[in-house]
Amino acid sequence: DRARFVEGFVIASLVFCTGPLTILGALNDGLGNGADQLLLKSALDGFAAIAFAAAFGWGVAASVVTVLTVQGTLTVLGVVLGDVLPEAHLAAVTATGGVLLVGVAMRLLRLREIAVADLLPALVVAPALVSLVAALR
Template identity: 70%
Template sequence: MPGLGTLVNVAAIVVGGSLGLALGGRLPERTRTVVTDALGLVVLLIAALNAAEVLSPDLTTAVGSAAPTLIVLGSLLVGGIAGSLLRVEERLEQLGRLVRAALTRRTAAVGAQGGARQPSAAGGTAAPAAERFVEGFVSSSLVFLVGPLAILGALSDGLGNGIDQLALKAALDGFTAVAFAAALGAGVLASALPVLLYQGAFTLLGVLLGSVLPDAHIAALTATGGLLLVGVALRLLRIRDLPVADLLPALLVAPALTALAAAF
């Protein structure tokens, strides 16, 4: 069922955030590192399965046996050049900083209008609950949304390729929600709503593409997305911080190149 992956993702954030509120800051850093490494290895497995679509009979029938690899290569090159020129990754990071700064300034202004902060038990100044809520909401939302898995997984779900990628993202987000909620409080739970809307939109886009794109085009898109997942895995494993977001335009190029190759 299209959309199931996003629902699983949202549930993982809510459960992880609730667990984080209960645990507080007692989660060891070593545990977080081990879990992240394990998830990185699983991403590599899913990436390999997706990349294997380059051998899809539908794709080889449409473009020949030699062309699929060239289509994936061309998609990554053209998409990477376009993404780097457009500075997709940098703009996503800038957007995140702007949203955080804007909401933080707005909350600070409301707090100033409301009067002086209440002194804390230690003799300092306690941060307003609203400011802490916004920080938790914004920080966690950016982590959950600004990443290629949110787009790749939702598209894959909508295209009917299963929820493997979003299930993996759910595991990542759920564990991250534990850490965020332990440090930043209940605002992390509210970040489940933008995840639902954002990934739901890309799932719907995948459903629409699946109804108009031939199987060969979908196979090329899936294979290209599999290589992007390798980049995600390398980042999780702290091997290489690849600018995966700059490569996202390759997902648009892959079907176009497949159509071009099939025409000749």
Template identity: 70%
Template sequence: MPGLGTLVNVVAITVGSGLGLALGSRLPERTRTVVTDALGLVVLLIAALNAAEVGSPALGAAVGTAAPTLIVLGSLLLGGIIGSLLHVEQRLEQLGRLVRTALTRRAAAVAAPAPADGPPSPRSSPTERFVEGFVSSSLVFLVGPLAILGALSDGLGNGIDQLALKAALDGFASIAFAAALGAGVLASALPVLLYQGAFTLLGVALGSVLPDAHIAALTATGGLLLVGVALRLLRIRDLPVADLLPALFVAPVLTAVVAAF
């Protein structure tokens, strides 16, 4: 069922936030590191399964047996050029900083200082803490390739494996966030529902339009992007995966061009 992956993700964030609020900061740093490493290895497994779609019979029948690898290569090269020229990763980071600044200023305005004859205002009001928790966790859960790759894959009918993995990552991260930043982390489940739901609907629309060969090329290209995600989780190489996201849209176009000839 399209959308199930996002619902699992939302539940994981909700449960993780509740545990974080209950546990406080008792979770050891070593435990967080080991779990993140384990999830990074699972990302590599899912990446390999998706990348194997380069050998899809439908893709081979459409473009020939030698062309699929070249299509994935061309998609990553062209997508990387487009993404780097548009500064996709940098703009996402800037957007995150702008959102945090804007909401923090609004929170500061709401928590106006007390009159001169009254008691001094607290340095960090509950409103500011809620906003910081909401914005910080929302950006972590949304500004990443898995949010887009997983939601598209779910909508295309390729299963919820990627979003289930993201749910595990987000659920564990939400424990730490909620322990440090409070109930605002719990509210971040709503933007996750809306954002990933939108990409799931896009995947459903593409799945009803794109032939199997085009979907296979998109899936194989996405598998290689997941390798970049795994390398980041394992702290091996901080690849600018967001700059490569346009490759997902280049892959079906290249497949159509090659198939036409």
């Protein structure tokens, strides 16, 4: 019974904390762009949690600690970045996040399998490119 709890905790934590909506939603919420993406993610995760709970039991419910820690940290990071980054950098991060969400939507609708998680480094590259372009002017 303990192994089942641990397996449910680990699987649910990984599934709920590794998707692109986790990172994009928490950062956007911290940047003041609203929690719409986190609300969408919570609805999707809620349906997955029901299925996981049927298979793994209470370990899935315990994964809320991991989700709260990861998403809370990312939201705080978004709040800190919002105070530090110039407006052009925030616009680059927001635009890049929007493009990544299009990739998430295409995956959810099964139109095209885009490896969105592989594109997450673009959230760091976009502001760097804005700095590069500003320096070249």
